[in-house]
Amino acid sequence: MYNILVIEDDEKIADMLSAAIAKYDFAVQVVEDFRLVLECFLAVKPDLVLLDVNLPKFDGFYWCRQIRAQSTCPIIFISARDSQMDQVMALENGADDYITKPFDIEIVIAKIRSQLRRAYGAYAAGQEQERTVTSAGIVLYPERFVVSCQGNSIELTQKEAALLEVLMLKEGRVVSRERLLDLMWEDQHFIDDNTLNVYITRVRRKLKDIGIGDRIETVRGAGYRLIPELEELP
Incomplete structure (x- = not known):
């Protein structure tokens, strides 16, 4: 079972995302202390991160850089900030995709599945020699x-x-x-x-x-x- 970490300070949106994602047989963890985002990430070791831009203390771009320094796991931004510059900044800071609010949960799930296939699908072959x-x-x-x-x-x-x-x-x-x-x-x-x-x-x-x-x-x-x-x- 893949583990998804949700980093979202709007409790209603975080609860909605976690409930919807869980219905598709993913394990979900939600960050509660936004001073300890990286610590939570390292403890949970998620397979994919959903990350908001506007967060307390430090913004999502900062935390994206911190996570990317530790891991290559997929990072998808979900944000109400829909400008082209915000999307470019997300990618520049290491994100793999960007979804704007309001969003369709089916699109979120489709993008999660797509990123997980790309990140981990190659390992399904099990004992095959590493490809170069x-x-x-x-x-x-x-x-x-x-x-x-x-x-x-x-x-x-x-x-x-x-x-x-x-x-x-x-x-x-x-x-x-x-x-x-x-x-x-x-x-x-x-x-x-x-x-x-x-x-x-x-x-x-x-x-x-x-x-x-x-x-x-x-x-x-x-x-x-x-x-x-x-x-x-x-």
Whole structure:
């Protein structure tokens, strides 16, 4: 049974979410002391987090960063703040998805299930050897969300790993924005135009952190491609 942690200071919304989620056979924990959000997260060890932006003491962006420093578990924001900037900030701080209030609980459940499939579905095979993807001098461990190069490694979020995997598998070839969105998100209708740009920026930054130059090329009007290792960087 997957365990969901709800970080929401509106008691009515928190109770509604926890009751609805429990009906779908998930275990649910709700944070009660907003001074101890990280401590609660570490104690509960949830498989997925639902996180509000407006919280006492520190906002959801702060707690998202704290959680992301400890774990790659899926983080979905649920907030009444519906501006494009808020959604971009959530993604920049490590979130995997963003739902605006008022929301349809069926959409929340669908997004929870989608994120859990992407995060943990690969382990259903049990004893299979860990899968790796190697391209352009980069080694990706898509089941652990880790990328490495020449002994240096860094953790990715689920969607960062999914994005990089697609580009690595298509090394040297352009992958359209539409194709990337189709592969990374099952419900494109809810994705802001800037979302993919944010993820590309984050992956580029993380590759740079482990000593890899900017191998992700933007092909204007077409999409993105991973520059082959032997091809000269611009």
